[in-house]
Amino acid sequence: MQDTAKARVLFVDDEPRILTTMRMLFRNRYELHFADSGQRALELLKTQPVDVIVSDQRMPGMTGIELLRTARELNPDAMRILLTGYSDLNAIIGSINEGEIFRFVSKPWANEDLTATVERAVKAARVSAAVTTSAAAESGDDPEAAVPPASMPGILVVDDDPQVPPRIRAVLGADCRVFGAASMDEAVSTLEREPIGVVISDTRVEDHPVVSLIGTLKQHRPELVSIILTERADAGSAIDLINQGQIYRFITKPIHDSQCRIAVSSALRQHQRLARDTGLHQRYEVESAPPPPGDAPVSGLLGRIRSLRGLVKRWV
Amino acid sequence: MGLKRVLPLLAAGAAIAALVFLAWRTQSVDNATHLQRLANLRKVDALDVALNRAVTQVGVSSMASIADERAATTRQLGDTLDALDRGALRLRGLSPDVDRALDRFLDTIESKFELAFDFEARNIQIHQRLIQGLDAVPALADTVQAASAPDVADTVSRQLGRLQSEITAHAVVQTPTNGPTILGLLDELSALSSQSEPMAEQMRRLRARCVEVMADKAELVSRMADFLNRPTAAQLLALERSYTAWHSRQVAVANQYRLWLAAYAAILLLGLMWLGIRLRRSYRDLDRANAELSHANEHLEEQVETRTRDLRKALDELRASQAQLIQSEKMASLGQMVAGVAHEINTPLGYARSNAQIVRDALGELRGLCAAHDRALAALTGEASDAAVAEAVATAQQLAQTVAADELGAELDNLLADTDHGLEQIAELVASLKDFSRVDRSRTDLFDVNAGIDAALKIAQNQLKHRIEVKRAYSPLPQIECSPSQLNQVFLNLITNAAQAIEGPGRIFVHTAAGADGVVIRILDTGSGIPEDVRARIFEPFFTTKPVGQGTGLGLSIVYRIVEDHGGGIEVRSVPGKGSEFCIRLPLRQARPATPPNPAQAAA
Numbered sequence: 001m002q003d004t005a006k007a008r009v010l011f012v013d014d015e016p017r018i019l020t021t022m023r024m025l026f027r028n029r030y031e032l033h034f035a036d037s038g039q040r041a042l043e044l045l046k047t048q049p050v051d052v053i054v055s056d057q058r059m060p061g062m063t064g065i066e067l068l069r070t071a072r073e074l075n076p077d078a079m080r081i082l083l084t085g086y087s088d089l090n091a092i093i094g095s096i097n098e099g100e101i102f103r104f105v106s107k108p109w110a111n112e113d114l115t116a117t118v119e120r121a122v123k124a125a126r127v128s129a130a131v132t133t134s135a136a137a138e139s140g141d142d143p144e145a146a147v148p149p150a151s152m153p154g155i156l157v158v159d160d161d162p163q164v165p166p167r168i169r170a171v172l173g174a175d176c177r178v179f180g181a182a183s184m185d186e187a188v189s190t191l192e193r194e195p196i197g198v199v200i201s202d203t204r205v206e207d208h209p210v211v212s213l214i215g216t217l218k219q220h221r222p223e224l225v226s227i228i229l230t231e232r233a234d235a236g237s238a239i240d241l242i243n244q245g246q247i248y249r250f251i252t253k254p255i256h257d258s259q260c261r262i263a264v265s266s267a268l269r270q271h272q273r274l275a276r277d278t279g280l281h282q283r284y285e286v287e288s289a290p291p292p293p294g295d296a297p298v299s300g301l302l303g304r305i306r307s308l309r310g311l312v313k314r315w316v
Numbered sequence: 317m318g319l320k321r322v323l324p325l326l327a328a329g330a331a332i333a334a335l336v337f338l339a340w341r342t343q344s345v346d347n348a349t350h351l352q353r354l355a356n357l358r359k360v361d362a363l364d365v366a367l368n369r370a371v372t373q374v375g376v377s378s379m380a381s382i383a384d385e386r387a388a389t390t391r392q393l394g395d396t397l398d399a400l401d402r403g404a405l406r407l408r409g410l411s412p413d414v415d416r417a418l419d420r421f422l423d424t425i426e427s428k429f430e431l432a433f434d435f436e437a438r439n440i441q442i443h444q445r446l447i448q449g450l451d452a453v454p455a456l457a458d459t460v461q462a463a464s465a466p467d468v469a470d471t472v473s474r475q476l477g478r479l480q481s482e483i484t485a486h487a488v489v490q491t492p493t494n495g496p497t498i499l500g501l502l503d504e505l506s507a508l509s510s511q512s513e514p515m516a517e518q519m520r521r522l523r524a525r526c527v528e529v530m531a532d533k534a535e536l537v538s539r540m541a542d543f544l545n546r547p548t549a550a551q552l553l554a555l556e557r558s559y560t561a562w563h564s565r566q567v568a569v570a571n572q573y574r575l576w577l578a579a580y581a582a583i584l585l586l587g588l589m590w591l592g593i594r595l596r597r598s599y600r601d602l603d604r605a606n607a608e609l610s611h612a613n614e615h616l617e618e619q620v621e622t623r624t625r626d627l628r629k630a631l632d633e634l635r636a637s638q639a640q641l642i643q644s645e646k647m648a649s650l651g652q653m654v655a656g657v658a659h660e661i662n663t664p665l666g667y668a669r670s671n672a673q674i675v676r677d678a679l680g681e682l683r684g685l686c687a688a689h690d691r692a693l694a695a696l697t698g699e700a701s702d703a704a705v706a707e708a709v710a711t712a713q714q715l716a717q718t719v720a721a722d723e724l725g726a727e728l729d730n731l732l733a734d735t736d737h738g739l740e741q742i743a744e745l746v747a748s749l750k751d752f753s754r755v756d757r758s759r760t761d762l763f764d765v766n767a768g769i770d771a772a773l774k775i776a777q778n779q780l781k782h783r784i785e786v787k788r789a790y791s792p793l794p795q796i797e798c799s800p801s802q803l804n805q806v807f808l809n810l811i812t813n814a815a816q817a818i819e820g821p822g823r824i825f826v827h828t829a830a831g832a833d834g835v836v837i838r839i840l841d842t843g844s845g846i847p848e849d850v851r852a853r854i855f856e857p858f859f860t861t862k863p864v865g866q867g868t869g870l871g872l873s874i875v876y877r878i879v880e881d882h883g884g885g886i887e888v889r890s891v892p893g894k895g896s897e898f899c900i901r902l903p904l905r906q907a908r909p910a911t912p913p914n915p916a917q918a919a920a
Contacts, residue, residue, distance in 0.1 A: 014782065017734040021667040024674045024731060058659055060782025085662030086655045107659075107666035111673045 006031040007122040008048070012041040012055040012067060013083070022054070025111055030122065038062025038070075045074050051125035052118055054105075057084035057091060065091055068099035077129045079121035079283065081105060092238045096250045097263075102283070104239045124282035153197025153271060154179055155264065158187045159229070160206050164255075168200060171257045172264055182206075184213055191217075196224065197271035198264060203230045203237050211237065214245035215286050222281035223274040225267040229253060229260075246284040331584060338580055341573035345566045353405050356396060357556045363393040364425070364548050371432055371543055383436060390429060397422065407555070411562045417555040421548065428546045435539050442532045446487050449529035453483050456522040460505065463515035468508045472515075475505050483526060487533055495530060502526055642874060653808070656778030661745055664738030671731040671738075678728055685719045688712040748774040751804075760906065762795040763803065765835055769826055772807035779815045780824070789827045793835050797905045802878045809871050810839045810898050817843025817896060834884070834903040845892035854888065883907055 010033040011022045019034045026032055033050060035041035038059055045053075053071055057064035068080045082095055085107040095101050102124070103117050154177040157165040165180025172178060179194060181187035183206050190196065199217065201210050214226050228241055231253035241247045248270055249263045274280055370386035400407050401422065407414050457476040461469065479501045486494045502523050509515035692712040695705040751771045773786060780786060814824050818841055825840040846854060853859045855876040879886045883903045890896040 015663050015667070017667045017738065018663065020730065020734055021670045021674065024727060025670060056663075058778070083666075085659035085666070088655065107662035108669045109666055111670050114670075 007052065007126065008033060008050040009052045009054065009118060009122065010035065010041060010044065010050045010078075012036075012038065012053065012059070012064070014056060014059045018056070018083075025115065026118070029115075030118075038064070038067035041067055042070055042074065045071055045078075049075055050078050051129075052079045052081065052121045054081045054083055054118065057082055057095075058086075063091070065095045065099050068095065068101060072098075072100060077125060079125045081117060081121060083107060083109070089233055089235045089238065092235050092242075093233065093250045093252070096238065096242055096247065100248075101242065103243055103287075106239075120282075120285060124285060127279050128277075128283045152177065153268070154194045155198045155200060155268075156181060156187060156190055156194075156196045158182075158184070158199065158201040158205055158210065160202070164202075164229070167255060168260065168264075171255065171260050176264070184208060184210070187213070197275075198225050198227065198267045200227045200229050200264070203228060203232055203234075203241070209237065209240075211240045211245050214241065214247065218246050218284065218286045222278075222284060223271055225271045225274070227251060227263055227267055229255070243287050246286050334580060335577075335584070338573055338577040342570050342577055344573075345563070345570045349405060350563055353400075353407060353559065354556070356399055356405060357552065357559070360393065360396050360400065361549065361552055363389055363396060364552065367393060367428075367432070368544055371435060372540065386432070386436070390432065393425070397425065407559055410559065411565075413558040414555070414562050417551065417558040421551040421555050424546055424551050425548050428543065428548060431539075431543045431546070435543055438539060439536060442536050446529055446532045446536075449525050449532065450484060450487055452525050453480055453522065453529070456518060456525060459518045460509065460515055460522055463509070463512055463518050468511075472505060472508055475501055475508070479505065479526070483529060487529060490533055490537055498526060498530065645871065645874065653775055657745060657749065657775065660778050661742055664741045668735045668738035668742075671735045675728055675731055675735075678724055681719050682721065682724070685712070685715050685721060688715045745774065760797060761800055763798050763800040764795055765793050765803070765837060765902070766790045766828055768800060768804050769807050769828070769837070772804055772811055773826075775808055776811045776815060779812060783821055784815055784818055785821075785823045787823060787825045789825065791829045793828055793830050794904060796835055796902055798882055798902065799878075803882075803902075806875045806878050806900070807837075807839075809875050810900075813871065814839060814841035814843060814896070814898075817841055817845070819844065831901065834901055837900045837902070838897060839900075840895060840897045842895045845894055846888065846890040846896050847892050851888060851890055855886075 007030045009026060009030045011019055012035045013019055013022075014036055016036060019036065023032060023034070030052075033044060033048065035044055038055075038061060041053070041055070053068065053075075055064040055067050059067075064082050064084065068082065071078060071080065080099055080101040081103045082099070082101050083105050084091075092104070095104075102121050105114055105117060152175070155168070155172070156179045157168050158181045159165065160182050162180075162182060165178060169176075169178040177194075179190045179196070181190050187199075187201075187205075199214070201214065203210060217224050218226070226245060226247045227249040228238075228247050229251045233250070233252050238250060241250070248267050251259060251263055274284070366389045367386065370389055373386075399405060400418065402408070407418055409415070457480055460476060461473055479498060482494050482498045482501060485491070486498060502519075506516070506519050506523065509519040688708070689712050692705070692708040694700075695708040700708070748771045751767070769788075769790075773780070811824065811826075818824075822842040824842075825838070827836075827838040827840075829836045829838075850861060854872050856873060859873075876886055879900055879902070883906060885901045887899045888896060889899070
């Protein structure tokens with residue numbers, strides 16, 4: 001990978017004027033590719049690896065999510081950004097779970113935000129590409145290999161419904177160490193005490209949105225992987241959770257055993273990867289969240305989370 | 317007539333017939349007849365006795381009057397016997413015993429009659445002879461007296477006198493002693509007359525005469541005894557007894573029947589009592605039912621009022637919840653519409669805004685270039701050193717190269733044109749929205765259906781774009797009187813349904829035509845079609861084939877109501893797998909002026 005070469009960015013939109021605008025906005029910065037449909041984009045991806053894909057969601061023939069999911073298989077290193085005018089919840093959840101996207105950008109966008117996001121994505125793509133190639137060269141170990149049970153990190157379930165942690169424990173079986181927390185305070189205490197690899201949380205705990213907690217955790221402990229398990233799913237908070245919290249999976253209640261097991265084991269593998277290769281962290285970098293408005297207990301917690309940083313080194 | 321009505325009548329008739337039969341059987345013994353028969357028997361007895369007496373009297377006298385009396389008695393007796401034998405009160409035929417007794421009695425009394433006749437005839441003869449004998453006795457006594465010796469004359473005379481009185485007494489009233497006495501006297505006289513032959517001679521004649529008289533008398537007596545000894549009385553008694561026995565039997569039978577009648581009457585009475593009790597019970601039931609009925613009647617109005625109130629309340633609640641549902645359906649479809657329109661607007665808005673920023677940034681660059689040019693120009697025209705001039709010109713030239721003003725200008729023009737286009741698109745969408753909602757118009761208005769369909773298609777553009785080809789075949793239409801916002805809802809709903817029925821690429825045809833008294837709108841799609849069983853129900857409220865939570869099932873029912881409320885009609889034709897056609901007919905003018913037909917409208 002030549003650092004001097006311009007990064008390759010692919011824009012996909014059925015509206016040609018959007019593509020024109022993108023050309024104008026990003027000319028001189030990257031090597032730009034354009035496609036006016038999902039099919040064209042996939043054709044292009046087969047011949048031309050790219051670093052970042054920016055796709056519209058609503059397109060005839062193939063939606064943005066479908067495109068990004070297939071692109072992830074074709075070109076797993078490419079960072080995926082979804083540009084959307086209006087998305088229903090199912091589309092967003094699909095893009096999180098199947099597309100593992102980096103950001104949602106809503107239309108209309110602010111140019112500086114979009115350029116900053118694309119820039120971050122480019123940087124992350126380049127770093128992680130370097131990491132994966134070197135890692136592959138070094139050991140050639142399978143990143144999907146099972147986690148050795150001895151070093152099995154714990155799973156923290158944050159939910160104010162006391163029935164949820166035992167339920168998860170029952171679903172995951174005895175191999176996993178599952179900790180329950182009914183409040184954010186309790187969650188942070190557990191994080192201070194135990195080596196946690198995966199956090200399963202509702203969108204709101206005791207009426208506080210968890211997005212700032214998860215965002216702060218991700219900022220300071222990038223190897224932590226979050227799963228949202230909720231019945232109060234709404235599109236806005238899901239978008240915030242991906243942009244500001246880089247959540248790994250979004251599952252809706254009621255809990256389906258197999259779905260839950262698959263999500264947790266893949267989250268554990270992801271945690272393993274992130275712990276091993278700090279270079280990957282940039283791929284899951286979060287937007288700096290706006291400070292929680294006058295939410296004293298939460299901001300107090302965030303301070304405590306920051307202090308956790310030192311502990312991280314010990315566990316990894 | 318049914319069997320149910322015939323049977324009781326037959327039973328009642330049978331019961332009455334049985335009753336009449338029994339009563340008749342108890343009446344078979346007629347007491348008056350019985351008494352008259354007995355009286356007849358007594359009369360026969362009395363007449364028999366009378367006859368005996370008459371015959372007895374005849375025996376002692378030969379007076380004609382007595383014979384007449386006997387004849388009269390005999391006649392009466394004969395009549396009475398006839399009555400017994402043949403008359404209305406006859407005894408014959410009642411029973412064999414009675415018949416036998418009667419026959420016996422009749423035979424006896426007949427023979428008695430014959431004897432009586434014989435006796436009478438004989439009696440007269442014997443009487444005459446007796447009287448002659450008696451008459452002869454004194455003459456003979458006189459001759460005896462005359463012929464007697466004087467020494468015995470007194471004795472003879474006395475003896476003769478005794479003989480004469482004894483003979484007379486014997487002839488009239490025979491006694492057991494006077495027969496031997498006469499014979500004794502005759503013997504004494506014969507003894508006395510033995511001394512004198514004439515006297516003895518006279519005595520023999522007298523003796524013969526006396527014996528004759530006595531024999532006659534004995535014959536008379538024996539005849540009478542024979543007559544009187546006929547057992548008429550006993551036989552009559554036997555007859556009476558057998559009759560009485562028959563009568564008693566009859567009475568016993570009648571009594572038996574009376575008993576039966578009593579038992580039957582008792583049974584009938586019991587039956588009647590049972591019927592009465594049943595009737596009474598029925599009456600009681602009827603009374604109770606009647607009471608309940610009247611009670612219910614009294615409370616009926618109250619109940620009706622309560623029920624009506626409840627029903628009205630329920631109806632109000634139903635209306636409210638229906639209105640609420642329709643409202644939420646409208647909100648849901650509004651939400652979908654907003655989502656689509658938001659996307660439609662956000663796309664042009666996105667590039668327009670971005671373009672504006674790019675232009676502003678480019679303007680900054682151009683302004684920098686202008687400033688560099690100005691500075692170079694100033695250096696050229698001013699007092700600046702050659703070096704400074706050269707530097708300024710070089711800077712300006714370098715900047716001009718970087719900025720590439722001509723190229724940039726062309727690109728900026730391009731961007732601005734795009735921006736214009738985007739803004740125009742947004743403006744169009746907003747106009748369609750305004751058109752569509754008609755919030756700035758009155759509820760009933762003159763409306764161009766073609767324009768309405770166009771607006772709906774524009775709103776639904778998001779769902780149709782790239783996937784579905786819309787073919788329009790509009791005819792020039794007269795404006796119709798309607799509620800435009802409601803009709804727009806109808807068009808949008810049908811177009812959205814058509815789009816949802818099509819999986820993957822497809823086509824929607826929209827035809828409009830002017831009819832004689834209205835307009836006809838046909839919306840066809842190449843979608844999945846509607847199965848027969850679903851087609852019958854698609855206009856029902858809450859009927860949906862979508863999964864729970866993805867449709868209220870009210871969309872088409874609202875369409876149906878809006879069209880109906882406009883006095884129009886909607887029909888659906890469909891071939892499963894090929895597509896569906898919705899055909900709407902709308903009249904030119906509304907029958908009812910300007911009343912908002914949809915109650916949800918008021919809630920909206």
